[in-house]
Amino acid sequence: MDNCKITVHNFNFYYGGVKVLKNISMEIPENRVTGIIGPSGCGKSTFLRSINRMNDTILGARAEGRIVIDGRNIYDDDIDVVGVRRKVGMVFQKSNPFPKSIFENVAYGLRINGEKDRYRIEEAVEKSLKDAALWDEVKDRLNKNAFELSGGQQQRLCIARALAVEPEILLMDEPASALDPTATLKIEELIQELKKKYTIVIVTHNMQQAARISDFTAFFMLGELIEYNITSIIFTKPSRKITEDYITGRFG
Amino acid sequence: MAYSRIKENTIHGLFFFNGVLVIVVLVGIFVLLITKSMPAFKEISLLHFLFSFKWNPTASFVEPSYGIWSMIVSTFMVSIGALFIALPLGVGTAAYLSDVASYRVREIFKPLVEILAGIPSVVIGFLGIVLVGPVIAKIFRLSNGLNALNGAILLAIMALPTIISLSEEALKGVPKSFEEASLALGATKWQTLTRVKIPAALSGIIAASMLGMGRAIGETMTVLMATGCALAMPKSFLDSVQTMTATIAIELGEVPYDTTHYYALFAIGLVLFIITFVINMISDIILHKYQRVIK
Ligand SMILES: Nc1ncnc2c1ncn2[C@@H]1O[C@H](COP(=O)(O)OP(=O)(O)OP(=O)(O)O)[C@@H](O)[C@H]1O
Numbered sequence: 246m247d248n249c250k251i252t253v254h255n256f257n258f259y260y261g262g263v264k265v266l267k268n269i270s271m272e273i274p275e276n277r278v279t280g281i282i283g284p285s286g287c288g289k290s291t292f293l294r295s296i297n298r299m300n301d302t303i304l305g306a307r308a309e310g311r312i313v314i315d316g317r318n319i320y321d322d323d324i325d326v327v328g329v330r331r332k333v334g335m336v337f338q339k340s341n342p343f344p345k346s347i348f349e350n351v352a353y354g355l356r357i358n359g360e361k362d363r364y365r366i367e368e369a370v371e372k373s374l375k376d377a378a379l380w381d382e383v384k385d386r387l388n389k390n391a392f393e394l395s396g397g398q399q400q401r402l403c404i405a406r407a408l409a410v411e412p413e414i415l416l417m418d419e420p421a422s423a424l425d426p427t428a429t430l431k432i433e434e435l436i437q438e439l440k441k442k443y444t445i446v447i448v449t450h451n452m453q454q455a456a457r458i459s460d461f462t463a464f465f466m467l468g469e470l471i472e473y474n475i476t477s478i479i480f481t482k483p484s485r486k487i488t489e490d491y492i493t494g495r496f497g
Numbered sequence: 498m499a500y501s502r503i504k505e506n507t508i509h510g511l512f513f514f515n516g517v518l519v520i521v522v523l524v525g526i527f528v529l530l531i532t533k534s535m536p537a538f539k540e541i542s543l544l545h546f547l548f549s550f551k552w553n554p555t556a557s558f559v560e561p562s563y564g565i566w567s568m569i570v571s572t573f574m575v576s577i578g579a580l581f582i583a584l585p586l587g588v589g590t591a592a593y594l595s596d597v598a599s600y601r602v603r604e605i606f607k608p609l610v611e612i613l614a615g616i617p618s619v620v621i622g623f624l625g626i627v628l629v630g631p632v633i634a635k636i637f638r639l640s641n642g643l644n645a646l647n648g649a650i651l652l653a654i655m656a657l658p659t660i661i662s663l664s665e666e667a668l669k670g671v672p673k674s675f676e677e678a679s680l681a682l683g684a685t686k687w688q689t690l691t692r693v694k695i696p697a698a699l700s701g702i703i704a705a706s707m708l709g710m711g712r713a714i715g716e717t718m719t720v721l722m723a724t725g726c727a728l729a730m731p732k733s734f735l736d737s738v739q740t741m742t743a744t745i746a747i748e749l750g751e752v753p754y755d756t757t758h759y760y761a762l763f764a765i766g767l768v769l770f771i772i773t774f775v776i777n778m779i780s781d782i783i784l785h786k787y788q789r790v791i792k
């Protein structure tokens with residue numbers, strides 16, 4: 246097996262008193278795409294948001310167990326949460342650019358890190374936009390408001406914004422769910438490119454997409470990790486009947 | 498059937514009547530101010546009225562003069578000064594309430610803000626005389642603390658509730674997804690607030706401060722009590738000043754009917770009316786623009 250980047254140990258998660266993640270344990274390999282699939286409400290987003298402690302912002306939510314990234318439990322009391330989030334980037338299901346210019350959207354992460362050098366910011370913005378396969382479409386209008394972009398472009402802008410701070414891990418929550426097939430294809434190609442440099446965890450509702458882009462696939466149901474394996478095995482000979490039922494579309 | 502129809506029509510008519518009444522009153526006041534102030538301009542030139550420093554309508558040996566420029570400056574000094582104090586405090590409080598405070602603190606704080614809004618202006622003015630004034634006098638070593646600064650502080654207190662509640666609304670209206678995007682990039686709460694949330698809520702905050710300012714400009718009792726009432730061009734915030742409102746309040750009771758002085762006081766009212774009207778209009782335009790952006 247490849248180098249392990251994220252290790253999840255007996256992880257539980259509660260909203261109020263309700264347990265939505267039940268004793269999850271899994272190892273997520275470095276420089277690979279790990280897909281998370283499962284029926285709506287099974288806890289995919291919650292799991293993803295646990296990896297960068299995004300759930301901290303939710304009132305009454307509570308985590309139990311450990312998630313270890315590079316040998317460090319990110320739920321330790323003395324962990325620097327802001328530092329965790331810098332290392333673990335996130336792209337949300339609904340694209341959410343800031344109401345700022347295209348340039349400022351990408352530069353934001355650098356600015357909050359205290360980067361002041363105009364030249365280095367410009368360089369990083371260009372590189373991130375190129376990495377997100379958006380540069381050619383926006384290079385002549387970097388000062389335009391980000392809301393003027395199409396949905397697919399906005400989502401790639403959000404990817405560029407996440408890349409600009411050079412994270413090591415990229416979490417993507419259904420990044421293509423609101424996009425048309427062409428834009429989706431672009432993002433899928435992009436993910437293949439990105440995995441050379443990043444460890445990617447991606448939630449998707451689309452079975453074909455999961456089969457196409459991920460190296461490993463985890464199947465969640467009702468807050469439990471049912472099965473986790475190399476993608477081709479999950480899709481051809483899953484060990485659990487319930488996984489097969491889900492993949493073949495017999496429910497969910 | 499017929500009965501409910503009548504009821505429906507009556508209610509409809511009532512609401513319509515209310516709406517019309519508001520407009521009639523507004524226009525009525527405007528027309529009244531104009532007709533009452535027009536005679537003043539038979540004697541005084543408009544330019545002299547607006548831009549001359551000297552207000553001395555009761556001069557007996559020299560020509561009386563009717564310049565309100567020092568009052569306009571005083572009014573703006575006091576209210577812009579108030580804004581300078583109230584804006585950071587108000588926005589800071591709003592940010593605290595919307596982002597930091599626990600539910601419990603918020604529930605205690607909000608009614609307090611509303612109570613603050615309900616304090617009569619005489620009481621605030623009183624506070625200016627017995628508390629703020631002496632403190633200012635002590636700090637700056639003045640003989641008394643009744644000056645523009647005092648008025649600005651008091652008006653700031655009065656503008657705070659408006660600024661706090663409207664700014665808090667504006668901050669709450671910022672979509673949570675902006676905040677999450679910022680945090681996910683490794684921004685601190687503070688960075689998220691100052692670089693994403695406040696800019697996104699800016700037009701709402703500007704509108705809030707304009708409304709607060711509109712109120713401050715029209716405020717009479719507080720400034721009458723706390724600013725020292727001196728009719729001269731103020732040189733600094735530590736000078737005593739007399740605002741337009743204070744002048745009207747002081748002089749209208751004593752002035753002989755049907756004199757130029759009498760009409761000039763109405764003209765001051767007209768200028769005030771126009772200033773507040775314009776400020777309210779600007780804040781309304783900004784607010785509308787802001788609501789469109791959020792949608
Ligand atoms: N902020 C919240 N407060 C309370 N309960 C929540 C919250 N967010 C999610 N839940 C609940 O937690 C469970 C898991 O939600 P989650 O969003 O992780 O599911 P999901 O697998 O991502 O679903 P989908 O595929 O529809 O996005 C659901 O039952 C949901 O109702």
Ligand SMILES: [Mg+2]
Nearest residue numbers: 289290291418
């Ligand atoms: Mg989800």
